[in-house]
Amino acid sequence: MSTRTTDLPRDFGFGEDHELLRDSARRFLEERCPVGEVRRVAEEAGGFDPALWKEVAELGWTGLVIPEVHGGAGLGALHLALLLEEMGRHLVPVPLLGATLAARAILVAGDAAQQARWLPGLASGELRATLAWLEADGAFEPDELSARAEPDNDGWRLSGTKAFVPGASWAELVVAPFRQADGALALFCIDLSAPGVNVAAEVGVDPTRPTGRIAFEDARVPADARLATSDESACRQVLDWGFTALAAEMVGGAEAALQLTAAYARERIQFGRPIGSFQAVKHPLVDAMIGVESARTLAYAAAAALDHAPAEAEVPARMAKAAAGDAFSFVARKSVQLHGGYGFTWDCDAQLYFKRCLWLRAVLGDAAHHRRHLAGALLGPGE
Amino acid sequence: MSQPIEETEPREIAEFRREVRAWIEANRPGDPGFKLPQSFLEVESDRQFEFLRAWQRKLYEAGYLGLDWPAEYGGHGREGLQRIVSQEMARARTPFMVNTIGLQWAGPTILVYGSDAQKQRMLKPILSAEEIWCQGFSEPGAGSDLASVQTRAERAGDGWTVTGHKVWTTLAQHAKWMILLARTDPDVGKYDGLSYFLFPMDAAGVTVQPLVKMSGEGGFNQVIFDASPMPGDALLGELGQGWQVAMTTLTHERGAADGSGGGSLGASEGVRQVADLATRVRRHGRPAAADPAMRERLADLWIREEALRLASLRARVPGLNPERPLALRLMNKLVFSEFAQDLADVACELEGPAATLWLGDPNAPDRAEWPRAYMNSFGMTIGGGTSEIQRNILGERVLDLPKGK
Ligand SMILES: Cc1cc2nc3c(=O)[nH]c(=O)nc-3n(C[C@H](O)[C@H](O)[C@H](O)COP(=O)(O)OP(=O)(O)OC[C@H]3O[C@@H](n4cnc5c(N)ncnc54)[C@H](O)[C@@H]3O)c2cc1C
Numbered sequence: 001m002s003t004r005t006t007d008l009p010r011d012f013g014f015g016e017d018h019e020l021l022r023d024s025a026r027r028f029l030e031e032r033c034p035v036g037e038v039r040r041v042a043e044e045a046g047g048f049d050p051a052l053w054k055e056v057a058e059l060g061w062t063g064l065v066i067p068e069v070h071g072g073a074g075l076g077a078l079h080l081a082l083l084l085e086e087m088g089r090h091l092v093p094v095p096l097l098g099a100t101l102a103a104r105a106i107l108v109a110g111d112a113a114q115q116a117r118w119l120p121g122l123a124s125g126e127l128r129a130t131l132a133w134l135e136a137d138g139a140f141e142p143d144e145l146s147a148r149a150e151p152d153n154d155g156w157r158l159s160g161t162k163a164f165v166p167g168a169s170w171a172e173l174v175v176a177p178f179r180q181a182d183g184a185l186a187l188f189c190i191d192l193s194a195p196g197v198n199v200a201a202e203v204g205v206d207p208t209r210p211t212g213r214i215a216f217e218d219a220r221v222p223a224d225a226r227l228a229t230s231d232e233s234a235c236r237q238v239l240d241w242g243f244t245a246l247a248a249e250m251v252g253g254a255e256a257a258l259q260l261t262a263a264y265a266r267e268r269i270q271f272g273r274p275i276g277s278f279q280a281v282k283h284p285l286v287d288a289m290i291g292v293e294s295a296r297t298l299a300y301a302a303a304a305a306l307d308h309a310p311a312e313a314e315v316p317a318r319m320a321k322a323a324a325g326d327a328f329s330f331v332a333r334k335s336v337q338l339h340g341g342y343g344f345t346w347d348c349d350a351q352l353y354f355k356r357c358l359w360l361r362a363v364l365g366d367a368a369h370h371r372r373h374l375a376g377a378l379l380g381p382g383e
Numbered sequence: 384m385s386q387p388i389e390e391t392e393p394r395e396i397a398e399f400r401r402e403v404r405a406w407i408e409a410n411r412p413g414d415p416g417f418k419l420p421q422s423f424l425e426v427e428s429d430r431q432f433e434f435l436r437a438w439q440r441k442l443y444e445a446g447y448l449g450l451d452w453p454a455e456y457g458g459h460g461r462e463g464l465q466r467i468v469s470q471e472m473a474r475a476r477t478p479f480m481v482n483t484i485g486l487q488w489a490g491p492t493i494l495v496y497g498s499d500a501q502k503q504r505m506l507k508p509i510l511s512a513e514e515i516w517c518q519g520f521s522e523p524g525a526g527s528d529l530a531s532v533q534t535r536a537e538r539a540g541d542g543w544t545v546t547g548h549k550v551w552t553t554l555a556q557h558a559k560w561m562i563l564l565a566r567t568d569p570d571v572g573k574y575d576g577l578s579y580f581l582f583p584m585d586a587a588g589v590t591v592q593p594l595v596k597m598s599g600e601g602g603f604n605q606v607i608f609d610a611s612p613m614p615g616d617a618l619l620g621e622l623g624q625g626w627q628v629a630m631t632t633l634t635h636e637r638g639a640a641d642g643s644g645g646g647s648l649g650a651s652e653g654v655r656q657v658a659d660l661a662t663r664v665r666r667h668g669r670p671a672a673a674d675p676a677m678r679e680r681l682a683d684l685w686i687r688e689e690a691l692r693l694a695s696l697r698a699r700v701p702g703l704n705p706e707r708p709l710a711l712r713l714m715n716k717l718v719f720s721e722f723a724q725d726l727a728d729v730a731c732e733l734e735g736p737a738a739t740l741w742l743g744d745p746n747a748p749d750r751a752e753w754p755r756a757y758m759n760s761f762g763m764t765i766g767g768g769t770s771e772i773q774r775n776i777l778g779e780r781v782l783d784l785p786k787g788k
Contacts, residue, residue: 134736136737136746137664137665137666137667137668137735137737138665138666138667138735138736138737139665139667139668141667144667144668146668163736163737163746164736164739202740202744202746203740203741203742203743203744203747204739204740204741204744205738205739205740205741205751205754206739211739213746269524270526270527270528270531271527271528272528275527278771278787280771280774280775281771329728333724336597336761336765337761337764337765337769337770337771340526340527340765340769341521341526341550341551341765341766343597343761343765344551344596344597344761344762344765344766345594345595345596345597346595346596346597346599347595348597350597351597351758354597354758358731358738358739358754358757359736359739362731362732362735362736362738362739363736363739366732366735368674368676368677368680368732369666369667369676371676372675372676382675
C-alpha cells in the first residue's frame, strides 16, 4: 500500500453529470422513499421492496458503473459514491450495494465471455446478484480468508461459509472469493441453486437491511464459475470499491442522523428554550458535523482515486472507511442521546440509523482494523 | 496480577461476603429457558416478571435484602452490608432485583419523609417484591426540566384527584404503587407548587400504555390519569415540598446516596465478561483477545472499571476526599453509565459483524447480549437525568461554576 498522496484532479473530477445524478437521486428518494415507507417495507416485506428495485433499475442505478457495452451507464466511482450517499440517507430498502460490488468484481476479474454473460442482466436489474465476501469471523482481507476451492473433474468444489451477505435470500447469484490449493485467491460467480449451497436468512439487528449466511458444503460449480482473471490484485480492487462504497453510504446515513437531531434540537423546548441552545447539545452536534464532513472529504477522495488512479486507491479507501465508521458511530450515539427519552424509542428514527451504523461500520473492517493497516503503510510492520 | 483491595476488607465483611457468595452459588436461579431482560428497565412479559419476582423474594427471605433498612420495617439494620450482596450478585451474574424502583428510589425516600404509618405499610412489601413500584416523574413536556410537570393533583374531600400524563414510566404495567410528582398549586413558583404522592396504580381512571424501545423491547409506558382518586394519606412529606422530596429520590436513583437497596449500579464485572468474550470470538482469523487494538481498549476499560469500583470504597473514607467530598457520589451515575455504554460498544466492536446478529439468530454470540446491552445502555445515559444534565449538576454543585439559564 503506497502512502503517496494520489494525484487527484483538483476538483475530484466532479462535473455536471455528477450533479445531475445526485439531484435526481435526491428528488426521487425524497418522494419515493420517506422513512415511513422504509419502516413499512421492513415490517411487512422483510426489508426489500421489489417494486422499488424495478424503479431503481429503470433509473439506471443498477448499471451505474457497468460499461455501456454491457448495457450500463458506464459512470465512475464518484457517481456511485454520490448515489450511495443519497441512498444511505434514506436507508433505501433495495440491495444495490451488494449488486453493484458483484458487478465490479465480474468486471475486474471476469473474461470477456463472463462479462458478456452476467453484466447485461446485472445492468438491467433482472439478474439478482450480490457479493458474499466476509466469513463468519468477519475475516475479509485476502490473507485472512479460509473458504476453499478445489478442482473437481472439470469444475470446482467449494467449501466454507460466507456471512453477513446483504440480499442473500433475494439473490440468485453471488460473487465470492475462495482459496485454491496453491494458496491463491480466486473469485467465483456462483449460482445459488447449485448443489451443496445453502442460504439461511440471518436475524439481523437492522431490519431495514436483510442479510444472510451462505454455507458451501462441497458445492459443485462449473469451471467457468471461476472468474478467469481473478487473483489477489483483483480482490484488492474489489475491496477498494467496497471500502469506498460503504464509506459513502455511511456518510449519507450519518448526515441524515445529524440533520434529524439538529432539527429536533431546534424544536424541543426544555427550561423554556430550545435544547439546541445549550452548549452541551450544540457542541456535540458540531463535532458530529465535523466528523461527517471529514469523512465526506475522504469518501469523495477515495472515489476520485478509483476513477483516476485506481492503483493508489487503497490508502484513501481505507481512510474513508475508518473515518466514516467513526463519524457515523459518533453521530448515531449522539442522535439517540440528544433525543432524550424519545430517542430511546422504536418510534424515533434515530434507532434506524443507529442499527444501520452497526452493520456498516463492522463489515469489511472497522475503523480499528483499517487504522492498523494504515499504520503498517506509514510505519512499516509492527510487533 | 490480582485484586488486592478486596482482600484487605475487615474480617466480618470478608466473612459475610463468603457467606453470601456460597448462598448465591447454591440458590441462584437456573436458566428459565426464555429470554430474560438485561435490567429492571426491560421487563416485558408476565413470566419474566414472575421469575424475577420469585428470585427477589427468595433473596429477601434468606435475609439478604433490606440489610441496611431498619428491622421494624422489615429490614435487618446491618448498615453497609447491602453493598456486599450487590457486588456478589454482579459477580455471579445473577438476575437483578425486579423491584429496583421500590428498593432504590421509593423505599429510601419513604424512609426519610414517610410517617410511621407509611413506613409500616409500604416498606416490607417492597423488600419481598409483593408490591412493585414505578416512578411517575417525567412527562412529555417535562423531562430534563422536571420542575415543569403539569400533572395536577387537586383536593377532593379528604383525598385528591389526579389528572395528567406521565411518560417513560418503567414497570408501570406491573406496579402496585407509583411515586408521583404532581402540581398541587399552579399559582406559586414552579418548584413550590409541587407535591409528592404515593399513588395506588389500581385507582380508577388510570390508563397504562406500553411504549416500545429502540431494541424492540418493552418495559416502559405512558400513564394517563383521568380524574383518578387518591386517598388523603397518599401525600409524602409536606404539601408543596414535592421538589425537595423528589430530589431525595433522584439522589438515590443516581446512586449518589450509596444505594442501600440491592441494585448493582457501580458494581460491575463487565470487563471480565468482555475479556472472556474476547477469548471466544475471532476477529480476522485470530482470537479477538490477540488483536492489539482490542487489547488496548479493554485495558483502558479495566482501568475505568477499577476506578469506579474503588471509588465506592474511597467515598466512605472522608479523609481521602479532601478536595470535594460530594464529587465521587455525584459522579457515580454519569461515570458508570458512560462506562457501561463504552464497554458494550467495545464488546460489539470486538465481535465485529457478528454484533449485527440479533436475538433468534443461532450464530449471534452470547444471544446478542452485547448489541442489546449497547442499545439498552442509553436507558442509563438518558434515564434518571441525562448525562448532559449530570454534567450541569456536577459543574454547578461540585465545581461551583455559575449556573446556566
Ligand atoms: C429507559 C428509560 C427509563 C425511564 N424510566 C423512567 C421512569 O420510570 N419514570 C420517570 O419518571 N422517568 C423515566 N424516564 C425518563 C427520563 O428521566 C427522561 O427521559 C430524562 O429525564 C430526559 O428527559 P426527556 O426525555 O424529556 O429529554 P429532554 O429533556 O427533552 O432532553 C433531550 C436532550 O436535551 C438535553 N438537555 C435538556 N436540557 C438540557 C440542559 N439544560 N443542558 C444541556 N442539555 C440539556 C438532554 O440531555 C437530552 O440529551 C426513563 C427514561 C428512559 C430512557
